[in-house]
Amino acid sequence: MNEQYKFGDILDAADEIIDDLIDCKDGTVFTIRQLAEEYGLTDLDDNGLNVLYHALIEYAKSAGISFEFSEHEEAEEGNPYNIPFAVRNIKAQIKCPHCGSIDTAKYIYGKPVYSEKLERKLKEGKWILGGCKINTVHVYIDDVDLNPERHCNSCNKDFGIPPVIVAPDQKTGEDYRGLVSLIRFTFGGYSGTTEVTITRHHYCASVKVTKIPDNGESKEERPFDKKQWYDIMYYLFGPAVYLHEWETSYRDDSILDGTEWKLDLTFEDGRECHYSGYNAYPPYWDKLEKLFRSYTDF
Ligand SMILES: [Zn+2]
Structure with a gap:
């Protein structure tokens, strides 16, 4: 494996890739090598690509995503990393619990570091900036952040809020x-x-x-x-x-x-x-x- 990438770096990238594949359009086509490049694993060698490939297959399965590999004439024989595959993610896509739309954005909290990816995701409506406001209540022995995880671009409502009933004092809560x-x-x-x-x-x-x-x-x-x-x-x-x-x-x-x-x-x-x-x-x-x-x- 390339010396510049640790096993953990590849698994972290796989995690990030799956997170984004949940949100991509069903049927979007990628290759493993292309994903590696896009997620910062430049010039990953075959051993590294193999680790990424197996991690993606496993994580995709638990996220409810499948990869539909097609025959492709340009694919090198025995090398699956250049074979295009379509992402099938209908089951994994997150629906708004209020209106059912799958056009939803993930909240990014805190002060984000500018990157091309951030700009692209904001423009595509896949990410939305949530600011730095922390909104916690005390539930049993924990402080639980009540900020929503997502925003629906169709009905404009937020969702993905922890299952907490907030007390009238707004300081404590109970978990369903x-x-x-x-x-x-x-x-x-x-x-x-x-x-x-x-x-x-x-x-x-x-x-x-x-x-x-x-x-x-x-x-x-x-x-x-x-x-x-x-x-x-x-x-x-x-x-x-x-x-x-x-x-x-x-x-x-x-x-x-x-x-x-x-x-x-x-x-x-x-x-x-x-x-x-x-x-x-x-x-x-x-x-x-x-x-x-x-x-x-x-
Ligand atoms: Zn909605």
Whole structure:
């Protein structure tokens, strides 16, 4: 490997590349060598390119991106680094939880150092300067920064705010992920309703599926471990779903006899939080449905 690049430098570049590939237009074509050059790994040798190639494939997979390699006559045989590939990132693209647009920009906080990349990203609407204002509240033992991660260029709203309920004093807050103790998802229409209830207990959690009317399809309450409960919490209140940034009601009254859904959260101190819809669904509906569908077939 080139002496001027450490293993860690290449992995850092791979991380930065994937971050940008999430935002690029689906189908954009690159080569590994071109990405290496663009991200500062000039004249990276074949060993280095190999490390970058494998890191990108692995990181892309966990980000929900795939690379579609095409046959290319100019490609050197046995050398994948010059073969153009199309980035397939529809699943990875970040949608605004308010309007569903994928035209969103990442906030850059602090005083940015000027670079051509910064200028280009700002011009393309991929980055937006967030200034230096720190906006923290004290949550349990941490100070949590409430600044949004992203801005939607379509509806002009911000999103990607930590799942914190700020107290009236504006100094302290509570994290949804520590408060919720019961989740009930109800989905149905004219032919019947399915209800999935997930409850946090002292040492574990459990899920119960009820069908109304019950044609023998309801399922016994099943326990699962607490880690899985927190996985659900981080899924719902993280960038997969952004639940705390949803509207509380979605309706389309133009359709009769349609489907209705409800998501009710109960906190450990009895407070409640409700989301519902009638023939209308929030932008991250498919992610929510996927979670509950994993417990039942409805
Ligand atoms: Zn929007």
